[in-house]
Amino acid sequence: MSQPGEGSPIRxxxxxxxxxxxxxxxxxxxYPNFSRSQFQSSIAAEAVTVNGLPAKSSRRLRVNDxxxxxLPEDAAPRVEPEDLPLSVIYEDEHLVAIDKPxxxxxxxxxxxxxxxxxxxxxxxxxxxxxxxxxxxxxIVHRLDRDTTGVIxxxxxxxxxxxxxRQFELREVxxxxxxxxxxxxxxxxxxxxxxxxxxxxxxxxxxxxPAGGKxxxxxxxxxxxxxxxxxxxxxxxxxxxxxxxxxxxxxxLNHPIxxxxxxxxxRPEGRELPIRRQALHARSLEVTHPVTxxxxxxxxxxxxxxxxxxxxxxxxxxxxxx
Numbered sequence: 001m002s003q004p005g006e007g008s009p010i011r012x013x014x015x016x017x018x019x020x021x022x023x024x025x026x027x028x029x030x031y032p033n034f035s036r037s038q039f040q041s042s043i044a045a046e047a048v049t050v051n052g053l054p055a056k057s058s059r060r061l062r063v064n065d066x067x068x069x070x071l072p073e074d075a076a077p078r079v080e081p082e083d084l085p086l087s088v089i090y091e092d093e094h095l096v097a098i099d100k101p102x103x104x105x106x107x108x109x110x111x112x113x114x115x116x117x118x119x120x121x122x123x124x125x126x127x128x129x130x131x132x133x134x135x136x137x138x139i140v141h142r143l144d145r146d147t148t149g150v151i152x153x154x155x156x157x158x159x160x161x162x163x164x165r166q167f168e169l170r171e172v173x174x175x176x177x178x179x180x181x182x183x184x185x186x187x188x189x190x191x192x193x194x195x196x197x198x199x200x201x202x203x204x205x206x207x208x209p210a211g212g213k214x215x216x217x218x219x220x221x222x223x224x225x226x227x228x229x230x231x232x233x234x235x236x237x238x239x240x241x242x243x244x245x246x247x248x249x250x251x252l253n254h255p256i257x258x259x260x261x262x263x264x265x266r267p268e269g270r271e272l273p274i275r276r277q278a279l280h281a282r283s284l285e286v287t288h289p290v291t292x293x294x295x296x297x298x299x300x301x302x303x304x305x306x307x308x309x310x311x312x313x314x315x316x317x318x319x320x321x
Contacts, residue, residue, distance in 0.1 A: 012133045013161070014065040016168055017142075017242060020213060023050065023067070024057040030133050031071065032109055042069065063168055078134055079108060079116065081123035089150065089297050094159045094290050096125065096138075097152050097297040102276050102304070105145045107136045121153060128153065129160035140164055141240065149176070149281025149299040162289035167240060173285040176235040176245060177224070177301065179278035179308055180254040181264060184231050188222040191248045195241050204261055205243045207251045217241045219248045227312040229268075230257060234282075245279060257308070271316075273307040280305055 018026050027039040027048070039048070039057070046054040048069040050061070061067075087099040100106075100117060107118045121128060121138050128138035131154075138153040140163045154160035166172050194214035198204040208214045218238035225232040231254065235245050246262045249255055255264035259277035285296040301309075 009068055009070050010133060012067045012069075013131050013164070014061045014063055014067065015132070015164065016063050016240060018061055019063045020215075021061050022057065023048070023055055023059040023061060026061055026067070027069070029109070030135060034071070079113075079118045079122060079137070082114065082116075082119035083123050084115065084120035086120050086124055087299075089299060090295075093155065094288075095152060095154055095163070096121075097150055097284070099299040100143055100148060100151050100281075102146045102148050102302065106142045106151070107132075107139055109135075117151070125153075125155065127155045129155065129157045131157050131160045131164070141167055143281055144243065144246075144277075144279075146276035147279045147281060148302045148305070150284040150297045151281070152284060152286065152297065159289045163286060166286055166289075170238060171287065173283075174237055174240075174281070175283045176237070177280045177282045177305070178233045178235055178245065178249065179257045179305070179312075180231050180233055180249050181257060181266060181269075182229065182231065182254045183226050184221075184223055184233070184252075184254060186223075188220070191217075191219040191221065191252065193217055193248065193251065195244065195247055205241070205247045207247060215239075215241050217244050217248065219245060221249075225309075228315075230312060232309065232312075246277060272311055274304045276304075278305055278308060 012030065024036055024039050024043060028034065028036045042048055043055065043057045048067065049055065050059060050065050050067055089097040089099050105112055105116050108116055118137060118139065130137055132139050140152055140154050140160055143149065143151050152163065154163055193207045194210045195205050195217045196208040196214040198206045216239060220236040220238065222234045223231055224234055237244055246256055246259055250262040255262045257264050257269055257278040258274050259265065264277060280301055281299065283296060283298045285294060288295045
């Protein structure tokens, strides 16, 4: 296989989730079919630049850094379009909002290359931004695989940059609905912590002390409805850290129902009609990057989420001992 640097150049703008990452780690995450050593060799040969200048593999990236590199033509990763159903909430010539279903990852990674939101987007839309590289056309932000609800997609690079900037400056308003274990004592509260990658499980995040590679995270919650052993909440993240809402609720000892990774998959919940974390991106409000007007996208609660609420309201859910 030829080494990176021999194909056509690619320009990628670093997004918020990658702030503080090493350059070589970032490139492997973007292009998982290449090895870290391949990228380290390419970086050493000055075939990769950051903001127009050669950089070391250990260079810590910042939001909006511009990374330029080349990939071998015979192995450059591409996402093949797939005729997968999409629920379109809103569309104009500049952007589109999708109601993402459960069990769909946003873009290829960690061994899965098919059945992604990106593959469906490439089938249904002729134009998508390429700021995020060939594996993430149009993708401005993400939702976890089994989190349902609103995700906004950019159709061109100018719109992508403007939307990304709104996320960076926390100018977007995000509302999630969740069903959590336990009855929260307060009707509303504000959670402010730092989060980082778990040492025991690299797929998992955890609350950690400030400093080092930790990231500041803020969430506001409100109780919509209480049941015997569960609570129905509205969650408003002020930051956008990986797994933030799931981590914060687990930190309060009220993990999201059926969240296997963060302790929500309790035996008494198996009678409830949901097999993935009960978390739904209910609405997203942004400033339209072209018209300048506020625009709000809303996604109705999915069927399994509604079935759980009906079960809890009827008294058919988990009950106290």
